[in-house]
Amino acid sequence: MDYSKFLDDSFDAKEWVNAAFRNHKDTAVSKDQYATTLVMKLQMFIQEVNNILEEASQQALQNLPRVMREIDAVRQEASLLQDQMRMVKEDIQKVEQSTAQSMQVLLKLDGIKGRMKTTAEALKEADNWTTLSADVEEVFHSNDIQAITDKLTGMQQSLQMLVDTPDYADRCQHLEKLKNRLEAILSPQLIAAFNTQSLESAKMYTKMFDNIERLPQLYKYYHKCHKGKLLENWRDIVDSKQDETTIEWLTELYDLLLSTWHSQINWCSQVFKDPVPIVCDLISESLTSLDPPILTCISGLISTRGDTLSTLTELKKITERFATNLETTVESHMTEHSASLEKLLLSIYAPYRSYLPKYSTFQEVVLIQDLDNIKMDHEEVMDTVQLLSETVNKLFSAANKANTRCQKLTNGFCYVGLLDAYKTYFLCYCREFRRVLINIREKCGINQGSEGEDWSNFQHSLRLIQTCGDLILHAEELDQEVVSSILHSVGRHIGSPNRHCLQFQASLFIDNKDDIETLEIMxxxxxxxxxxxxxxxxxxxxxxxxxxxxxxxxxxxxxQLKKYLSNISNMEIWTSKRAEGALTSDLPSFSLSPQEYITKIGQYLMTIPQHLEPFMLHDNPTLTTALKYGKLPYIDDQDLPEHLADLWLESVAKGTMHIYCEEILKIINLSPHATKQLITDIEYLLNVLDDLGLQPTDNISNINILLQATTEDFTDKAETMPQRLTHAISAMRHIEL
Known part of the structure; x- marks a missing residue:
C-alpha cells in the first residue's frame, strides 16, 4: 500500500480509496472484508504517526533549555570579540599616528637606495665600456669573430646605460665604426654562406648580426646575392631566346621567380625568424632591377604588333596568373606583414601602370577602328536602311568586347576611362548616322518634291525609327551590363580589409590618387x-x-500633303467673279462638293493606316521605345497610346490641320460662295478625321465656326476666339468687328 500519497499537497481521499480498491486483485477476499482490513491498517498507521510525533515533541522539550544556554554563550562571546576588535582598531590608529613620520623617512631612504644602485650599475657599465674599449683592438687583431661579436655586444649593452652621458653620441659613433669593421670582416664569408646555401654558417652569422643589431644589413647581403642570380638568369633568358617574344620571356621569368620563392622560403625558414617579408622583398627588388626592364620588353612587343590593348591583355593574363599563385603561396605562410605582399604586388603590376593612364585613348582607338569597319552607307536607299539596321548589333558587340577588355586588363579599375571612350565612340556613331540620314534625305528628294505618292520612302523611315529604338534598347542593356560589371568587379572591394580594399587594388593599376577617388565616388x-x-x-x-x-x-x-496644301490661299475660286450671282450665292452648302485638293488630302490620310499596319500588327518594342524617347511633330508629351499607328495619324492630321489653317488665314478676299465652298472643304476634312477617330484642332474648329457665322452673329462668336483668327476671317469676309 502506497502511503506516500498522503504527503502530496493535492491529496484526494476519494482517488486514493478508489486506487486502493483497483489494486485489490485477491478474489477470495470480498470488498467489505478488504475495506475493513484497509481501515484497520490506516488506524494502525495513524497510531504509529501519533507515537512518532509524541516522541519528537518530548525530545524537543528536553533539549530546549540546553539550546537556550548555548545561545547565551554565543552572544557573550560575540560581544567580547566586538570589544577586542575595537581595541585593535584603536591600537592601529595609535601606531599610524606615531609612526607616520618614520614611514616617510623609510620611503625616502628606499628611493635613495634605488638611485644609488642605478648609479652603481651605471658606473660599473662605464667602467665596463672603458675596459671593453681598451681590449677591442686586441680582439680585432686576433680575428676571432665570435670574440669580436661578444665584445661589441658587451659594449652595446654598456652603452645603453650611458644614454645621459655628455659623450654618448661619440661613443655611439665609435661603436658603429667597430660594427662596420666587423661587418667588413664577415661580408666575404657571409656572401659565401648565402651563395652556397650553408645553413650552419648562415645561422651563425644571423645570430652575430642579431646580437650587434645589424639584421637589416644581413638581409641586404642576402638580397644582393640572390638578386644577382635572378638578374643573370633573366639576361640569359632574353639573350638565348631572341627568336621568341616577350610572352615566352615573361612566362619563363615568372616560373623562375615562383620556383625561387618556394626554394628560398624553405631555406629562410630555417635561418630567419620571419622569412616571408625577406623573400617578398627579394622578389620585389629583383623585378624592379631587371635589365632589360619588363616595360621595355612590353614596349618592343607592342611596337612589333601594333595592337596595344590586346598585347597588354595577353601579357597581363600571364602576370596575373603568377601574382595569384604567389599570393596564394604567401598567404599560407604569413599571418601579418601584408605590407611586404602589397609591395610585391605593386612591383609585379608596375609595367602596366605606365600604360593605363592612356587607357581611355587606347580604347577609343580600338573602338573607332571597329566603327570604321562598320559599313553604313550604300548607293540605294533600301540597302542603306538595311545596313543601318545591321550596325546596331555590330556597334554594341564592339562595346561589349571593350567592357570585357576592361575587366581582363584592369580588373575593372579603369572603367572611368572606358566610359570616356564609350562616349567618344557612340557620339562618333551618331554623327555618322546623321551624315547617312542627310544622304538618304537627299536621295528621297523630300525638299524637291516628287510626282505621285511613293510610300516606299515612308517604309524606309519607319525602319530607321526601328533602328533608333533598337539603339536605345541596346544602350539600356549596355548600361545595366556596365553597372553590373563595375559593382561585381570593383564594388566588392569596398569595405574589404588590408590589400583587398578598393584603394590598394586600384593602386595596382592607377597611380593617380584623384583618379582613384573619382572611381570611388562613381x-x-x-x-x-x-x-x-x-x-x-x-x-x-x-x-x-x-x-x-x-x-x-x-x-x-x-x-505629299504639304504639296496638296501649298498655294491654297491663292486659288482662283476664292476671288472668282464667275461664281457670283443670285443663283449661286443662294445655293445651300450641301449642294456643293469638296474641291479636288481636299479630297486628295482626305484620301491620302485614309491610306496612312494601311502603310503603318505591317509595322504595327505585332508588339514592336523597338518602335515603342523609339516613340517613347523620340517625338513626332505637333504631338504634346503624353503617354503612348495602345496602337502606335494612332500616334502617327494624330501627328500627320494635326500637321495637316495646322498648315491648312495657316493657308486659310492667308486668303485675302472671300466671296459668299467661296465661303460656302471653303466650309464644304473643311467639313469634308473633319468628316475624314472623324472616320479615322481623330479630333479636330481648336483652330480649324474656330475657323469653321467663324466661316459659318452670319454677319449679325459674327461679333458675338468672335469674342471668345483668338484675335488672330477673328481679324483674319472678318477681313476676308469683309465683316467689320
Whole structure:
C-alpha cells in the first residue's frame, strides 16, 4: 500500500480509496472484508504517526533549555570579540599616528637606495665600456669573430646605460665604426654562406648580426646575392631566346621567380625568424632591377604588333596568373606583414601602370577602328536602311568586347576611362548616322518634291525609327551590363580589409590618387542607383537622333500633303467673279462638293493606316521605345497610346490641320460662295478625321465656326476666339468687328 500519497499537497481521499480498491486483485477476499482490513491498517498507521510525533515533541522539550544556554554563550562571546576588535582598531590608529613620520623617512631612504644602485650599475657599465674599449683592438687583431661579436655586444649593452652621458653620441659613433669593421670582416664569408646555401654558417652569422643589431644589413647581403642570380638568369633568358617574344620571356621569368620563392622560403625558414617579408622583398627588388626592364620588353612587343590593348591583355593574363599563385603561396605562410605582399604586388603590376593612364585613348582607338569597319552607307536607299539596321548589333558587340577588355586588363579599375571612350565612340556613331540620314534625305528628294505618292520612302523611315529604338534598347542593356560589371568587379572591394580594399587594388593599376577617388565616388553613386553620367550623355544623344529620324519620317509622309496644301490661299475660286450671282450665292452648302485638293488630302490620310499596319500588327518594342524617347511633330508629351499607328495619324492630321489653317488665314478676299465652298472643304476634312477617330484642332474648329457665322452673329462668336483668327476671317469676309 502506497502511503506516500498522503504527503502530496493535492491529496484526494476519494482517488486514493478508489486506487486502493483497483489494486485489490485477491478474489477470495470480498470488498467489505478488504475495506475493513484497509481501515484497520490506516488506524494502525495513524497510531504509529501519533507515537512518532509524541516522541519528537518530548525530545524537543528536553533539549530546549540546553539550546537556550548555548545561545547565551554565543552572544557573550560575540560581544567580547566586538570589544577586542575595537581595541585593535584603536591600537592601529595609535601606531599610524606615531609612526607616520618614520614611514616617510623609510620611503625616502628606499628611493635613495634605488638611485644609488642605478648609479652603481651605471658606473660599473662605464667602467665596463672603458675596459671593453681598451681590449677591442686586441680582439680585432686576433680575428676571432665570435670574440669580436661578444665584445661589441658587451659594449652595446654598456652603452645603453650611458644614454645621459655628455659623450654618448661619440661613443655611439665609435661603436658603429667597430660594427662596420666587423661587418667588413664577415661580408666575404657571409656572401659565401648565402651563395652556397650553408645553413650552419648562415645561422651563425644571423645570430652575430642579431646580437650587434645589424639584421637589416644581413638581409641586404642576402638580397644582393640572390638578386644577382635572378638578374643573370633573366639576361640569359632574353639573350638565348631572341627568336621568341616577350610572352615566352615573361612566362619563363615568372616560373623562375615562383620556383625561387618556394626554394628560398624553405631555406629562410630555417635561418630567419620571419622569412616571408625577406623573400617578398627579394622578389620585389629583383623585378624592379631587371635589365632589360619588363616595360621595355612590353614596349618592343607592342611596337612589333601594333595592337596595344590586346598585347597588354595577353601579357597581363600571364602576370596575373603568377601574382595569384604567389599570393596564394604567401598567404599560407604569413599571418601579418601584408605590407611586404602589397609591395610585391605593386612591383609585379608596375609595367602596366605606365600604360593605363592612356587607357581611355587606347580604347577609343580600338573602338573607332571597329566603327570604321562598320559599313553604313550604300548607293540605294533600301540597302542603306538595311545596313543601318545591321550596325546596331555590330556597334554594341564592339562595346561589349571593350567592357570585357576592361575587366581582363584592369580588373575593372579603369572603367572611368572606358566610359570616356564609350562616349567618344557612340557620339562618333551618331554623327555618322546623321551624315547617312542627310544622304538618304537627299536621295528621297523630300525638299524637291516628287510626282505621285511613293510610300516606299515612308517604309524606309519607319525602319530607321526601328533602328533608333533598337539603339536605345541596346544602350539600356549596355548600361545595366556596365553597372553590373563595375559593382561585381570593383564594388566588392569596398569595405574589404588590408590589400583587398578598393584603394590598394586600384593602386595596382592607377597611380593617380584623384583618379582613384573619382572611381570611388562613381561606385558610391552606382550603389545608390544612379547611372554614370557618360552613359546618360550617350543615351541622351541617341534620343536626339531618334527625334531627328522621327522628324525625317514625318517629313516624308507629310511631303505629299504639304504639296496638296501649298498655294491654297491663292486659288482662283476664292476671288472668282464667275461664281457670283443670285443663283449661286443662294445655293445651300450641301449642294456643293469638296474641291479636288481636299479630297486628295482626305484620301491620302485614309491610306496612312494601311502603310503603318505591317509595322504595327505585332508588339514592336523597338518602335515603342523609339516613340517613347523620340517625338513626332505637333504631338504634346503624353503617354503612348495602345496602337502606335494612332500616334502617327494624330501627328500627320494635326500637321495637316495646322498648315491648312495657316493657308486659310492667308486668303485675302472671300466671296459668299467661296465661303460656302471653303466650309464644304473643311467639313469634308473633319468628316475624314472623324472616320479615322481623330479630333479636330481648336483652330480649324474656330475657323469653321467663324466661316459659318452670319454677319449679325459674327461679333458675338468672335469674342471668345483668338484675335488672330477673328481679324483674319472678318477681313476676308469683309465683316467689320
Amino acid at each position: 561606385i558610391s553613386k552606382l550603389e545608390e542607383g544612379d547611372t554614370p553620367s557618360k552613359l546618360t550623355d550617350i543615351k541622351s544623344e541617341m534620343c536626339k537622333l531618334c527625334e531627328e529620324v522621327h522628324k525625317f519620317g514625318f517629313e516624308i509622309v507629310f511631303a
